Amino acid sequence: xxxxxxxxxxxxxxxxxxxxxxxxxxxxxxxxxxxxxxxxxxxxxxxxxxxxxxxxxxxxxxxxxxxxxxxxxxxxxxxxxxxxxxxxxxxxxxxxxxxxxxxxxxxxxxxxxxxxxxxxxxxxxxxxxxxxxxxxxxxxxxxxxxxxxxxxxxxxxxxxxxxxxxxxxxxxxxxxxxxxxxxxxxxxxxxxxxxxxxxxxxxxxxxxxxxxxxxxxxxxxxxxxxxxxxxxxxxxxxxxxxxxxxxxxxxxxxxxxxxxxxxxxxxxxxxxxxxxxxxxxxxxxxxxxxxxxxxxxxxxxxxxxxxxxxxxxxxxxxxxxxxxxxxxxxxxxxxxxxxxxxxxxxxxxxxxxxxxxxxxxxxxxxxxxxxxxxxxxxxxxxxxxxxxxxx
Amino acid sequence: xxxxxxxxxxxxxxxxxxxxxxxxxxxxxxxxxxxxxxxxxxxxxxxxxxxxxxxxxxxxxxxxxxxxxxxxxxxxxxx
Numbered sequence: 001x002x003x004x005x006x007x008x009x010x011x012x013x014x015x016x017x018x019x020x021x022x023x024x025x026x027x028x029x030x031x032x033x034x035x036x037x038x039x040x041x042x043x044x045x046x047x048x049x050x051x052x053x054x055x056x057x058x059x060x061x062x063x064x065x066x067x068x069x070x071x072x073x074x075x076x077x078x079x080x081x082x083x084x085x086x087x088x089x090x091x092x093x094x095x096x097x098x099x100x101x102x103x104x105x106x107x108x109x110x111x112x113x114x115x116x117x118x119x120x121x122x123x124x125x126x127x128x129x130x131x132x133x134x135x136x137x138x139x140x141x142x143x144x145x146x147x148x149x150x151x152x153x154x155x156x157x158x159x160x161x162x163x164x165x166x167x168x169x170x171x172x173x174x175x176x177x178x179x180x181x182x183x184x185x186x187x188x189x190x191x192x193x194x195x196x197x198x199x200x201x202x203x204x205x206x207x208x209x210x211x212x213x214x215x216x217x218x219x220x221x222x223x224x225x226x227x228x229x230x231x232x233x234x235x236x237x238x239x240x241x242x243x244x245x246x247x248x249x250x251x252x253x254x255x256x257x258x259x260x261x262x263x264x265x266x267x268x269x270x271x272x273x274x275x276x277x278x279x280x281x282x283x284x285x286x287x288x289x290x291x292x293x294x295x296x297x298x299x300x301x302x303x304x305x306x307x308x309x310x311x312x313x314x315x316x317x318x319x320x321x322x323x324x325x326x327x328x329x330x331x332x333x334x335x336x337x338x339x340x341x342x343x344x345x346x347x348x349x350x351x352x353x354x355x356x357x358x359x360x361x362x363x364x365x366x367x368x369x370x371x372x373x374x375x376x377x378x379x380x381x382x383x384x385x386x387x388x389x390x391x
Numbered sequence: 392x393x394x395x396x397x398x399x400x401x402x403x404x405x406x407x408x409x410x411x412x413x414x415x416x417x418x419x420x421x422x423x424x425x426x427x428x429x430x431x432x433x434x435x436x437x438x439x440x441x442x443x444x445x446x447x448x449x450x451x452x453x454x455x456x457x458x459x460x461x462x463x464x465x466x467x468x469x470x
Contacts, residue, residue, distance in 0.1 A: 132447070133447060287448065289429060293433060294440075
């Protein structure tokens, strides 16, 4: 069963949501039920392939062991805690890295749907244990967090501390009903995005080459429809995950916030796949910059920021897949962010006119071209055809 | 205390390159484009160097550190 696409998924959600409502209106804690529901749903997700199920269970077992180890190291004030923590973090990320490389050579390389997202979540917990921000998270809470099914297969990437707070905070009837109604609203909106918006965009994608005879124009039309499809499909999925989470009493972070109104590429990344870009900002860009600044690796802060943006986005591209299309996509966004940052810091014309209406309109227009060219790279409309790889 | 206050104002002005930060200590620095992610991290590094106060990048939500007064409060409660 695949999540959010097959009718079976929606049918399976009905009893889960009904039980959640029963618990919620009676002001009963929902954590244990959420874990049981997640186990059932992940069982349905993986049961068709025993090796996948076994791999997933082994991954969960490894994650729990690493978590308990690192938590114990810092609780006991072990002098080698930081060294062991680095080993644990590397081990936590290794299955995903091996998987991403492995699928290049063998498409059926062992892995499971959602391995990317679960790796982000597990890494966040280990990093924040090291920072001293997570001290008393239990194994039960950790497993509930990793396995929480609504955002399991494609995000949004949740953070453990708000999740645990939701598990621990009893909701009054009114507070639960508020989440339930908001959840149902988001779920319906998500379904409309996915089954109407995305379907229309896909229809457009198919129509454009049939009705537009000029190749360059057809390319532009296709890229536009592809970008729209990407948005409606993914935002639709994210909204449904957010809605379903809310019906279980858990706030799932919002993943899209009107990305097509962004006036520059930095703002775009504050609005598009927000949970991924903020994760990368907090755990890659900021850590890298902090390290580089305190070790004075680069001459200026501007250079540090630009190198940070590049590292951040190249990693983001590689995470999508180690293919020429995704790697170039990552480099492209790294360059665009660095360029945007540089201009905002150094270009006096920008500082003088950035609030003028004409400048805002021009900036938005340029940004949309940059964004949609990014989609073209991501969708294999540029690099693959140039390399003769086909799309 | 006043010393801490003026030192932090100087840090924010220095990092943002924007004198406006010193004028209204309750102004939202992110809303007004005075600080961004990079400037925020520079500020954390500078706070550690100057006051020996270590704040992890995800320790505080943005709305806990988005004005000069809030930054002063966060640092002074950790000194």
